[in-house]
Amino acid sequence: MAKVFIYPATSLILSDLVARFGHKPLGAALGIRERIQTAGIDSPPLQITPEEPKRGLKYAAVEVPSGVRGRMAIYGPLIEEAEAAVIVTDADLAFGCMGCARTDELILFSLRQSDIPILELNYPANEEEGVQFVAAIKKFLAGLPNGDEA
Amino acid sequence: MSRKVRIAQLSCGPEYSGVQKEIYDAAGAVGAEIFFPDIALADVERAVEEFGLDVRSADLKLMIARGLALVDGKIDADGVFIGTCFRCAEAAIVRNELRRYIPEHSRLPVVSYSFTERTTAGTLLTRMEALTTIARRRALLAREEQTGITMGVDSGSSTTKAVVMRDDEIVGTGWHPTTEVLKSSDSAVADALDMAGLTREDIQAIGTTGYGRFLVGKHLGADLIQEELTVNSKGAVYLADHQRGASTVIDIGGMDNKAISVIDGIPGTFTMGGICAGASGRFLEMTAKRLGVDITELGPLAMKGVGENVPMNSYCIVFGTQSLVNALAAGSSREDVAAAACHSVAEQVFEQQLQEIDIKEPVIMVGGTSLIEGLVYAMGQLLQTEVIVPPHSQYIGAVGSALLASGFIKGE
CATH class of the missing domain: 3.40.50.11900 (Rossmann fold)
Known part of the structure; x- marks a missing residue:
């Protein structure tokens, strides 16, 4: 079983796919809702304290906005822990999304800098692409150490 | 409730x-x-x-x-x-x-x-x-006339001001540096009442504002305890006789600055703050002290100088003071240094705060620093407009409080 970081970290679909193939998904496990009644699109389930942005200084300098550092305090350790990553770019908001584009840039950069296998895919635009999308993820996950067939 | x-x-x-x-x-x-x-x-x-x-x-x-x-x-x-x-x-x-x-x-x-x-x-x-x-409180903020006998107290970070008003006129003023909040307030109130020839019993309603508004308000049994953004807006357009239409109010205070876009006497958008004390009245106080003049003399001194002759950046009060010392040591005149300090403060307020609101004429400067004519001139230059400083501009918060407090007189 490999620890696989998923991006967008809030994607329940990606999280489910990774788990189905016998790996451990590393993400936020937040569902993006049809109606948004919280402060942000990916609001954390628990109150984050001002300590998180300070912990985030490990991943981003002090001149980086506090929201980015607060997010990195959560995602930074997961990226360090990750043994592989599946990155889906230009995803539909409903597929899973993260509120801050600057954090996204830093997360993707950090993943690409780490020496782990990464699968990068564009979000599918039609059914045919959707089939290829799932097949590519399946092949990638099956190739990771101790991956299972779903 | x-x-x-x-x-x-x-x-x-x-x-x-x-x-x-x-x-x-x-x-x-x-x-x-x-x-x-x-x-x-x-x-x-x-x-x-x-x-x-x-x-x-x-x-x-x-x-x-x-x-x-x-x-x-x-x-x-x-x-x-x-x-x-x-x-x-x-x-x-x-x-x-x-x-x-x-x-x-x-x-x-x-x-x-x-x-x-x-x-x-x-x-x-x-x-x-x-x-x-x-x-x-839109209805209260719509008040354009002071009625009866009311008092306003502005307990600011640097100074405490009190004003007594009667039938739409200022009849008494008091001004004291803020040391002990209540003592300073009592002194300012006593002076204002003395000048008006009135006693506390004559006052029909009291309003307080400024940093010490809650403490002073409780002490005086105030009818209205109100933050300075709305109060200053009211006071500014009232004193400038521009209660209708759009205007912009700038108050460079001792501890923070306020820039308020006002419509019909009610704040629309506003910003409050300042990156550093270098953009506050405190920096000008320090400048006056270093130049060996009273703060009241700084403005006229600055008007005789040319700010461009002295490189100065007051983004930080420490570095701003350093620029000031360096300029004097390099032989710059006191007039030029005074002008540069005024320009520096005005420029920082312009860059940091005035960009965040829509400037609409007339621009009204209020608060104690509006009496420093070098600062008003510098702001006018930056905004390319004539800046209005209404009479009693240093009492703006107290006047606004007294004006709004008259809405609390029994029967009003």
């Missing part, structure tokens, strides 16, 4: 900055409640396209969608709080554009703030108080 003022929050980053609780607390302290406009995910991209600002962050897209829903009247609110992370350029663009768009297309008062993880409820309190006052 009156209904809670409902403030719609449009934001990006407060939760991950750990400051959402501070926003709730600040709103709760002034009898308001924060809510997040309910938006369908499917409407977010559509709203962004309609607004025409193509941003990448999903939370900024959500802010835009919520702003448009408020303007369209799909969601009811009494006021809007817009908050984004400090130092985020993408968020600053959205924050500024929404802050401009919402008041232009609705009657909703808006306050905006860029926060860090160090932002506290205390920092946000005055802004929230102003926002709720505008929403809750």
Whole structure:
């Protein structure tokens, strides 16, 4: 079983796919809702304290906005822990999304800098692409150490 | 108990900055409640396209969608709080554009703030108080005439001012440096009453404002305890005899600065703060001290000098003072240094705060620093307009309080 970081970290679909193939998904496990009644699109389930942005200084300098550092305090350790990553770019908001584009840039950069296998895919635009999308993820996950067939 | 003022929050980053609780607390302290406009995910991209600002962050897209829903009247609110992370350029663009768009297309008062993880409820309190006052007390803020005998006290960070008004005229004033808050207030009140030839018993209603407003208000049994943003706006347009229409009020204070875009005497958008004490009256006090002149002499001295002759950047009061010492050591004249200090403060307020509101003429400068003519001149140069300094401008908060307090006279 490999620890696989998923991006967008809030994607329940990606999280489910990774788990189905016998790996451990590393993400936020937040569902993006049809109606948004919280402060942000990916609001954390628990109150984050001002300590998180300070912990985030490990991943981003002090001149980086506090929201980015607060997010990195959560995602930074997961990226360090990750043994592989599946990155889906230009995803539909409903597929899973993260509120801050600057954090996204830093997360993707950090993943690409780490020496782990990464699968990068564009979000599918039609059914045919959707089939290829799932097949590519399946092949990638099956190739990771101790991956299972779903 | 009156209904809670409902403030719609449009934001990006407060939760991950750990400051959402501070926003709730600040709103709760002034009898308001924060809510997040309910938006369908499917409407977010559509709203962004309609607004025409193509941003990448999903939370900024959500802010835009919520702003448009408020303007369209799909969601009811009494006021809007817009908050984004400090130092985020993408968020600053959205924050500024929404802050401009919402008041232009609705009657909703808006306050905006860029926060860090160090932002506290205390920092946000005055802004929230102003926002709720505008929403809750429109009728009171519409008052254009002072009636009866009232007193206003402005307990500021540097000075405490008191004003007694009778039948729409200022009949007594008092001014004391703020040392012990209550003692300074008692002294200013005593002077104002003495000048008016009245006693405390003659006063029919009292209003307090400024940093010490709660303490002084309780001490005096005030009828109105009000933050300085709304009070100063009222005082400024009242004294400048420009109560109707648009105007801009600038108050460079001892500890912070206020820039307020006013419409019919009611604040529309406003900013409060300053990056550093280098942009405050405190820096000019230090400059006067270093030049060996009284603060009242700094303005006339600056008018004789040419600021461009002295390189000075007062973004930090320490480095600003260093520039000042260096310039004097290099042989610059006191006049040029005084002019440079005034220009430096005006420039920082111009760059940091006036960019965040829409400047509408007339521009009215108030507060103690408005008596420093070198500073007023520098601001006028930067804004390319004539800046109005109304009579009694240093008593602005006290006058605004006395004016609004007359709404509390029995039978009014």
